[in-house]
Amino acid sequence: MSKILIRGAKVLGGEPQDVLITDETITAVGTDLTVSSAEGAQVIEADGKILLPGLVDLHTHLREPGREDSETVLTGTRAAASGGYTAVFAMANTFPVADTAGVVEQVYRLGQEHGYCDVQPIGAVTVGLEGKKLAELGAMHESAAGVTVFSDDGKCVDDAVIMRRALEYVKAFGGVVAQHAQEPRLTEGAQMNEGVVSAELGLGGWPAVAEESIIARDVLLAEHVGSRVHICHLSTAGSVEIVRWAKSRGIDVTAEVTPHHLLLTDELVRTYNPVYKVNPPLRTERDVMALREALADGTIDIVATDHAPHPHEDKDCEWAAAAMGMVGLETALSVVQRTMVDTGLLTWADVADRMSFAPARIGQATGHGRPISAGEPANLTLVDSAYRGEVDPAGFASRSRNTPYEGRELPGRITHTFLRGRATVVDGKLA
């Protein structure tokens, strides 16, 4: 029997408490846990640190199978653990595409074998992400991977009829369709947010309306067929308004925002540095402020990383030729602390909700996103919120280093991560 005693941690940012882990489970939470119950326990002094439920990322790209030069399930889950995550949902745009039970089971098993973080595969909505024919959604759900979230992420399910059918079909087993909202015709040749900066730089524009029009359509479809829809990486003030309206109307919609859309703006594209090239693109200051507000008031339900690793050569080139995407697992909590906690918009308990409870609920990740109390699985993250330091990608566990934060000072650091009672990160280092 293994025992770990975390002493004096601010549970969800509240009063300091002691938390006792026995094997895979939290067995006691309280002040001054008696010597007898904690006897023989390994003690972690957590004075002043914040204890959160293990973070859950509903939107990760692990690249395996197919692009192991960017990331693998092993390197990606090590990055996830470093960032305080105990579960990640792996997007389906791999090679081959995760559109069959075979591929999703393979990814799921790799996660279990490596043991750094639970990997919950997301299944493709359509065969080959081609938007034409529904993938075998039921078979993926019934596989060992137990897929509940379906997405063609990277591409939009733009055919209204296919989207309607997918929304209807997954009702049979309580699944959810996660939409990458991007009207394809309006974004042909798009390189960055369409607006003042794109006009000046002469880069192809990705207009806000290309995102908003799809979200508007999809919430109406979800209402019509009585299903639920999840909107990936909201990026505009207008999208927030549509989701707010849909929720007020009782439509079953949830939405996510990425850390980078909470902090960075399209002004950075003036550097033509492809590290800032991402889809959806970085938007304006006004959008950033609207997204922060919406995450604070619950219109946006969760933070998801859209961790998108790319090898150096895919970014060390001219803007137009560069791949889209940024890594995010290892910096997500720091960016959320900087933009939401240090600004007073969210408490740490709210952070636990947006980054663990709510994503686990949306993705039905059983065993994750649970309260920190006796009897619950010991999936936990300990955060040193007083830490300040510059981001150094050389120390990343992710195989790729395409972070937009290199050299930036960000607050907060994960000191410990526990996956079912086993430490995956100890004193800021992978175990």
Place this chain on the structure above:
Amino acid sequence: MKRHLISAADLTRDDAVLILDTAEEMARVADRPIKKLPTLRGRTVCNLFFEDSTRTRISFEAAEKRLSADVINFAAKGSSVSKGESLKDTAQTLEAMGVDAVVIRHSASGAPYRLATSGWIDAPVINAGDGTHQHPTQALLDAFTMRRRLIGPDAGLGQDLGGRRITIVGDVLHSRVARSNVDLLHTLGAEVTLVAPPTLVPVGVETWPCEVSYDLDSVLPKSDAVMMLRVQRERMNAAFFPTEREYSRRYGLDGDRMARMPEHALVMHPGPMVRGMEITAEVADSGRCTAVEQVANGVSIRMAVLYLLLGGNEPAVSSPRTDRTEEK
């Protein structure tokens, strides 16, 4: 002046006037029996063209040769940029060969900026047109042409284009020439009006230092120069405007429209002109049209830019001073 010439917006008024004045000196070389200066002897300039443009390349090459530079032409035609490594690899090759300046043309906006700022290469970079972003030497030669025509070659020395009203007509959305000209002409004190159908004006144009109009006829009588932009045929099928005929009727420059311009006003075109749609033969062949002068002025401007970025200390044109002394 900055080390590189990437964007017309990088130039201050004084930089721009210095380039125009230097180009006047360079223009005089063209009138000599031997059109060559020793200024860049022993220096190597590479013309790095990832996109076809015979006109621009020949213009730069002529400028480089008149300054006695050694010229390397690198045409990466057909080499795919989709993998993206070609620019960096080529830059490092040129660096290893010790080139003293790189003139780059690229279909991707921002490629020259990347080349100049990524540490791949140390030499000065001159943008010869990147995507739909900038083409600064084109804007400089346009300004040079305007100053010569509206003020005069000698009277213009030291002058900017303060108070002149310039109209730019056509596909602003896809035009690096329009972007460069708006920046430079504004810096030189001119008032710029862009005229185009709303589909060919970029979202975000409201922050540019210029006016925007959809009505050519109302702008013409107030113009000192009208610059016609090329409309690519492929725009026709992309619903930017209904038909070629309708475009021509609303935004083309024909004899009737030219008659509405003030007597002194110029008609400009960056070339190559497609006669018919954006400009009629009557206008293109009239004495007001500066298209051919623009080509000649391009060489003088590029000589001036190369000299100022690479030369530096000695006077650009030493012998004309000797000529003048001899005249005394």
